[in-house]
Amino acid sequence: MKNFHLTLFATLILSLVLAACSGQQVSGPTFASIPAGRAYSEGKEIFFSHTEVSDPAVAEKLSAMMKSPVLLVPSLAKVPDEITSPVYVFENGIAGKGPLGFQPDVFNNPPGTDGYTPLRKIMFVKWAEGVGARELKAAGEILEAEKKGELSLQKSDVVVNMPFMVWDNGKR
Numbered sequence: 001m002k003n004f005h006l007t008l009f010a011t012l013i014l015s016l017v018l019a020a021c022s023g024q025q026v027s028g029p030t031f032a033s034i035p036a037g038r039a040y041s042e043g044k045e046i047f048f049s050h051t052e053v054s055d056p057a058v059a060e061k062l063s064a065m066m067k068s069p070v071l072l073v074p075s076l077a078k079v080p081d082e083i084t085s086p087v088y089v090f091e092n093g094i095a096g097k098g099p100l101g102f103q104p105d106v107f108n109n110p111p112g113t114d115g116y117t118p119l120r121k122i123m124f125v126k127w128a129e130g131v132g133a134r135e136l137k138a139a140g141e142i143l144e145a146e147k148k149g150e151l152s153l154q155k156s157d158v159v160v161n162m163p164f165m166v167w168d169n170g171k172r
Contacts, residue, residue, distance in 0.1 A: 035066045036165045038097065039087075039105040040137035044168040046110065052076060052161040058122075062160075065099055076159040079119055084159060085109045087120035088142050093133030108139035110167045118163035122156040 036047040050066060053059045054076035062070040090102035098104050106125075109115035125142060127133045131150045136142050145151045165172050 034165070035068045037066070037105070037162075039107055041107040041110040041139075041164075041167060043138045043141075044110075046107065046164055046168070047166040048107070048162045048164050050160055050162055054157075054159045058158050058160070061099065073161075076119070076161065077157055079159050081121070083117055084119045084121045085115060085117050086123040086139070086155070087160065087162060088123050088125050088136075088139065088153075091124050091126045093125075093127045094135055096135075103135050106136060106139055106142060107162075107164075111164050111170055118161050120160050120162045122158045122160065124154040124156060125151055126154070127151045 034049050036049055039046055039048060050062045050070045052071045052073040053062060054072075054074055056072050059070050059072040085108055088106040089100060090096075090098050090105075091100055092102060094103045095101060096103040107120070109117070128150055136145065142151070142153070146153055163172075164170075
């Protein structure tokens, strides 16, 4: 098997050299442009993409926000909770570029950690009346603020495919 791989590799190199010598164009991979959202995970800035979503209203909102189609896939709503992770979306607080006009989303479980999945269930975050909102950058910070009664969390049934594009010490 090792000789097969070496022969295949040598054939590929020879083809590229011959193409270059004959003046033929040698093309590599083609890359698509995909708009990325900015968010936080474990206190670090990350970038991600919204590719599909289970809810038509959310698909419309995300498509308009990203100026790129986010596909409606209703069957995503049937994905078991065990293979999803939350994405924390702020309903109020500090104004920002999040989908509802407030701070960026917060993700847990980035790539390379146990529990990473691109399939996310939206968890709405709402600051309590009279609490000074602040920017939170980690799921642990959000859960701690909830314990203190500073904010409330409301789980939705909306599933969004949100693969990370760039994260701490990694990128696609």
